[in-house]
Amino acid sequence: MTVAVDDDLWSAIGDPTRRKLLDLLLAGTAGTATSLSDELPVTRQAVAKHLGVLDRVGLVHATPAGREKRYRVDQDQLGRAVAQLNAVGDTWDARLQRIKRIAESIQETND
Amino acid sequence: MTVAVDDDLWSAIGDPTRRKLLDLLLAGTAGTATSLSDELPVTRQAVAKHLGVLDRVGLVHATPAGREKRYRVDQDQLGRAVAQLNAVGDTWDARLQRIKRIAESIQETND
DNA sequence: GACGATGTGCAACCATCGGTTGCTATCGCC
DNA sequence: GGCGATAGCAACCGATGGTTGCACATCGTC
Numbered sequence: 001m002t003v004a005v006d007d008d009l010w011s012a013i014g015d016p017t018r019r020k021l022l023d024l025l026l027a028g029t030a031g032t033a034t035s036l037s038d039e040l041p042v043t044r045q046a047v048a049k050h051l052g053v054l055d056r057v058g059l060v061h062a063t064p065a066g067r068e069k070r071y072r073v074d075q076d077q078l079g080r081a082v083a084q085l086n087a088v089g090d091t092w093d094a095r096l097q098r099i100k101r102i103a104e105s106i107q108e109t110n111d
Numbered sequence: 112m113t114v115a116v117d118d119d120l121w122s123a124i125g126d127p128t129r130r131k132l133l134d135l136l137l138a139g140t141a142g143t144a145t146s147l148s149d150e151l152p153v154t155r156q157a158v159a160k161h162l163g164v165l166d167r168v169g170l171v172h173a174t175p176a177g178r179e180k181r182y183r184v185d186q187d188q189l190g191r192a193v194a195q196l197n198a199v200g201d202t203w204d205a206r207l208q209r210i211k212r213i214a215e216s217i218q219e220t221n222d
Numbered sequence: 223g224a225c226g227a228t229g230t231g232c233a234a235c236c237a238t239c240g241g242t243t244g245c246t247a248t249c250g251c252c
Numbered sequence: 253g254g255c256g257a258t259a260g261c262a263a264c265c266g267a268t269g270g271t272t273g274c275a276c277a278t279c280g281t282c
Contacts, residue, residue, distance in 0.1 A: 014125030016118045026206040067278040082200045089196040095137040178249035
């Protein structure tokens with residue numbers, strides 16, 4: 001059985017640049033597209049696009065402040081994303097363990 | 112600080128179809144491109160491409176058997192992938208907790 | 223109040239990637 | 253040998269991550 005996963009949410013955090021963005025936002029760095037692009041090896045426009053998709057899946061929210069637009073992470077939604085990561089990780093881990101146990105039992109019968 | 116993540120490995124498991132493939136392989140379904148494509152809503156060629164990238168990052172290995180090519184998961188490598196999922200999940204979780212604690216302490220000072 | 227600096231938004235363009243279709247080649251078996 | 257099943261290759265398409273270039277808004281300052 002496959003783990004129930006929100007593909008939109010997963011693919012949002014699947015991109016390495018977006019993961020880095022979330023890292024930066026969690027670290028408290030000022031959340032404008034320009035300031036974030038300073039910390040990343042991509043242009044401001046690329047960052048703006050990424051913030052757009054993060055916004056669409058609800059992982060971040062923007063609050064206009066004068067001429068700039070501040071982004072902050074949505075803690076609940078990021079919590080859900082983390083839960084999915086853990087769910088998939090746990091499922092695979094369990095299956096790997098089971099396979100390992102089976103392999104060992106076969107080993108024993110061959111002794 | 113950003114979690115050390117192997118981007119190739121992560122992006123390999125980032126694709127929903129590839130995750131499904133790994134699920135199927137872990138479930139013991141026969142591992143040929145054609146048999147796997149029967150279980151998925153995509154063509155054999157798409158599956159073959161995915162198996163190719165999974166192979167390149169070492170998550171699966173192919174063993175030619177007559178006219179067909181059987182794929183099986185590499186347990187060690189998948190284990191590493193799971194570890195990365197957990198690492199990112201744990202890091203984000205920790206930061207979310209910390210933010211929550213800070214928010215609560217501010218709440219208290221305002222009482 | 224006008225002007226330059228800074229920040230955002232939009233559009234065109236390019237490369238890569240997931241997916242498809244179509245064809246060829248190889249292997250197994252009757 | 254010939255037929256069916258499997259794999260492999262190539263061309264093509266749409267979406268996406270990335271870039272550059274330009275227009276628009278806002279802030280500070282003279």
